[in-house]
Amino acid sequence: MTHEHHVFMEIEACLFYLKKFVQYGTIVLAFSIVFLSIKYVRSSLIRTYTLNLCFAGLSCALYSLFRPLFDPLLEEDLIGKTGVVIDNFIHVLMLFPALVLHEVQGTLLIALTYMCFSKPMRFRDVFSKRNVWISFILGNILSVFLGFAMYIEEMEIINSLAAIRVHDVFRFVVELCLISVMFTCYFRTFYVLFIMNNASPLEQSSTEKRNRASLQAVLIYCTTPNVFLVLGICASGCSMVDTLRMKVITEAQKMSHGESNILMYFAKNTIMIRLFISLACALLAFPQYREATTQFMNAITKRPSVIKVEPTRKMASSRMEDTCVVFM
Structure with a gap:
């Protein structure tokens, strides 16, 4: 057992209670968001994105919570090699697509929002409800595909170092493209808000x-999760460089299990934390969910609500208003 493996085991022991808190916290946040979305928040891009991420976080949290209970029944001598392959497939399918979904859908959210609100005249004909839904469906398909690529890596690791190299290069390129789009739209949004627009609040239209x-x-929402995106791209870059330098399969096998790359270890073991922070940021950053939370708290305390949730808007005569309804 290597020194790095001992270090990682000590880290896991220290983070045991934090992981439990994150698991239960994610479940509570996910159910809360689903309830608020159904009862108080009208249909919009924000609600679609938040629910999409919410279901991913809920499935990960429930799987991480109940999966260890079945470990004694899923040993290799009991289920055989075929059973191990199926178990690994389920494990990767439940965890890694959610991690990639956070990156893909987060990039999609900020890109769509930036284009819609900073250049509405140019993109108003593009962002209908139908096109937004198609974008999110394609994002989910891409997330599952990339998660399945991680499964291929796990299965091919013993037999082919070349497969690992191709996988790591492909993953790095995809994540580099995602983070490039994310940060481009992020800083462009910052530029539009604080540098380009110098009009006073009184001079601005509604x-x-x-x-x-x-x-x-x-x-505000994307600021904290972006830290984890930086961690992910750095981890993928280190993994790719390490893999390209490997000449024997045993070293690549160690790397895949997170024993020679601490960035890859943290990237693969912070899935729940990323989703938990993203869900918490959604409740705090998006005004729809802040208002919905206020409505719910007022209903519990039996006080008249001071914030009225706007009903779903009718089809506006202006295409500009229709675009805003889709995104707000």
């Missing part, structure tokens, strides 16, 4: 104020 509020909410 539409401009609404657009700025939406951009600010997405900017």
